[in-house]
Amino acid sequence: MFNPTLYVKQNQLQRRDVGLVLQDMIHRLQWNQEEHILDVGCGPGDITTSVLSNYLPDDVTIVGCDISENMIKYAQDTFGSKRFNFKQLDVGNSNIWMNWEEESFDKIFSFYCLHWVKDLKQAAENMNTLLKKGGELITFTPVSHPFFELFKKIYNDPKWREQMKVMKTYDALYRGFDHDQYLETLKATGFEILSAEVREWSYSHASMEQFLGSYTTFDNALFGNFVETQKSS
Structure with a gap:
């Protein structure tokens, strides 16, 4: 959907908002050694590698995923390393398990992504299955x-x-994006809601x-x- 080269030049809003969310949320999370992290909707990978990673322990490994083959190729070519890996994933598709392992991530982050997903219930089920037992999901999605x-x-x-x-x-x-329905969908797919807020930013x-x-x-x-x-x- 997006042009990766242009997107990394024009995503100042997304970078700011992700930073604000992480500043507020990251201290609420519990960490173990060498956790495995998934960033759903990573786009071209610049926010994954230069914003999200700044708030995570140094010993984590991070996988970024996106529905766009274009974005993933750009991300892997530009940022792929021992710590960062990028794979294509349509999180709203039920047929993903040939390429992804169940219960393989300690935490999942997703920013500015889930409002694009048509089958939000399937996406929630997939993320729940990708998480290890006791894993945590942190999302930020525009309501309007x-x-x-x-x-x-x-x-x-x-x-x-x-x-x-x-x-x-x-x-x-x-x-549009129905915040209350989103929370109900998360609950119905096995998540326990620990915190949910709607904020207005300009x-x-x-x-x-x-x-x-x-x-x-x-x-x-x-x-x-x-x-x-x-x-x-």
Whole structure:
């Protein structure tokens, strides 16, 4: 969905928010030696390796996974090492166990990912199965975002309808994210909720160029035509 090269240049918001979440949450976790960590929805791997890893013990090993083959190739080529490994995974797919082992991770982190997943129940079941007994899941997911509201308005404007026709493929842009239902799904799939909060944060782009740049990280099939047309209009 995203262009990895552009995404690492335009993900300041995600980097900030992940840092804020970890600052608040990391002291609540208990650690053993040489834990195995999974980052679900790692994208190009820069946040996994330069933000998440800064809050983890030095002796952990970290696997980043993402549905995008493009992202995983970029992450493994750029950041793959003895400590960091990157593998493709559609966390919402039931047929993953030929390539993944049950109960293989001590902790799972997921940031800015689960709102894209169509089958959230399956994703929760998979993450529960991937965790060792007593393992912990830490997630951060936008409940609402001006980003999504903006694209709904653009899609409903006849002027841009043709350029935005692929939008329906990415249903997370218009279906929203039900926080309460998410918690119920986690409980139904075997998780015990230790902490759940909804917070309101704001973010200001430094310039119009940066603002537009944050949208061009999407696949050009979705938004490239819109951005180029708007720039020239």
